[in-house]
Ligand code: SF4
């Protein structure tokens with residue numbers, strides 16, 4: 096069995112910024128002086144109070160195994176070890192910097208679960224991203240630019256990837272087959288033997304009742320509200336789509 | 349000094365997992381919560397034939413052969429529809445019944461891992477809504493996507509561990525009028541193919557003995573909540589997951605290994621959609637080129653939506669840069685279907701793939717030009733309005 100966290104989740108966070116050591120990405124934790132320490136601490140507290148956080152961090156040996164298996168570490172100035180260490184040291188300044196500069200580089204592959212300590216740096220990144228989105232951090236806005244139509248698709252239709260996304264101008268690097276699919280789309284979908292797959296704007300045919308249930312989930316769990324700060328326009332459109340549909344069905348919330 | 353290969357191999361034969369790293373069996377908590385009335389555990393329906401398969405820490409896992417509720421994958425259905433079609437086709441050919449539901453949503457985890465525009469309560473509720481729907485249908489869930497499978501196992505761990513999360517999700521499920529249900533096992537389709545590999549091989553009509561294969565094991569299949577992924581002492585000495593490889597071997601193909609097998613494919617969830625320079629570079633440099641140099645396969649087989657997409661689609665641009673790429677990529681479900689005589693276009697839908705699969709088909713003894721004419725003839729019937737859709741009977745004609 097794995098041992099318990101070396102720094103319990105309930106330990107007090109340092110009131111003042113601490114000296115930063117080798118784990119710092121760049122010498123100066125630059126560019127975020129305009130954000131108060133209190134604000135940064137509040138965000139860290141939110142990360143730390145996530146239910147999953149104690150399961151994702153058990154201290155760090157600094158062995159670097161997670162870095163060796165990390166695809167993002169190979170192509171970006173990114174390191175799961177730094178993520179785990181900053182969290183273990185509760186380095187509020189560094190964690191803020193990572194939320195602005197690092198977290199969107201992670202591939203969420205979870206190769207880093209190979210950590211001998213039982214840490215889950217990729218899982219810590221997931222939580223940090225959620226907090227970044229919730230607070231409309233600049234990094235989240237930037238990362239989600241050009242991504243709205245995908246959020247719209249998954250939240251409003253229940254399938255994220257649809258055949259009609261395969262457009263040659265969206266995927267010019269995927270070869271001429273994308274244009275073939277796009278040109279023949281409706282016909283080639285009708286040639287698929289499973290009856291649920293004749294759709295073009297959703298992955299499969301999703302029933303109306305199911306969509307309504309999905310909308311209730313987004314609304315009841317606060318998932319829809321999460322995007323309010325990162326993309327106000329998208330939030331408004333989705334809210335309208337969902338509430339209208341629920342109203343038609345006579346469902347009160 | 350020469351490398352003591354013999355000593356290393358002997359050690360590998362004696363490979364055993366460190367007992368300190370063995371996680372608790374989730375079933376204990378699952379059945380305890382059921383006994384306390386907190387949730388329902390969906391059992392494999394009585395009378396359904398079951399195959400017991402070995403998992404990472406030696407615990408047996410029960411995989412039902414039939415009466416399955418297909419939890420489809422949006423990436424498979426949307427962009428590589430021959431993947432899903434092949435799963436259904438093989439199941440039909442072996443005579444097992446199934447349900448292809450319309451009251452299923454995607455797990456929504458691709459978006460979650462890409463954008464974090466959701467939270468654990470929403471993710472858990474999406475999972476439980478699907479599980480409750482399967483339970484109400486009487487069919488047992490079979491998960492097509494590796495990410496759905498990994499994510500649902502994460503959701504299960506969190507639900508079993510955190511009463512406050514269960515309470516939150518229960519409130520939502522009450523609103524939906526649905527029960528809290530978890531299946532006794534979360535089963536991935538590649539586990540079904542592993543379990544049924546000898547039945548599949550018994551129906552093989554094409555000779556694959558000359559086909560060289562490399563396998564990319566999907567991260568979210570065996571890295572996320574690793575305990576119930578299939579590991580077989582007879583495959584890689586039990587040190588890597590056995591799915592895909594065991595099937596390819598049962599079909600007589602030659603599985604060749606390569607050094608970066610543990611690396612992910614480069615999918616990245618958000619990267620494949622909005623930062624593909626990373627995806628392309630990783631897929632090319634760390635996967636396809638290494639496979640080509642070290643193993644020179646005829647085909648790359650994998651068992652997840654994102655991996656097929658990434659490894660297949662990333663080769664086109666790399667080819668333009670003169671990189672050492674150019675190898676067919678498909679799921680082992682499509683590979684198995686081809687072995688059993690499936691039509692490469694009407695069933696396996698290879699025209700949706702990018703990397704050149706034609707040399708592979710030729711090696712399999714398939715006349716792809718003739719097959720394409722057959723597909724186009726059928727499509728022309730749709731175009732002329734003689735038929736609205738092609739049916740299962742049509743694709744076997
Ligand atoms: S989950 Fe993120 S941090 Fe972990 S190995 Fe994958 S890319 Fe690296």
Ligand code: SF4
Nearest residue numbers: 155156158159161210
């Ligand atoms: S593998 Fe684990 S212990 Fe080692 S550096 Fe990474 S997080 Fe720390």
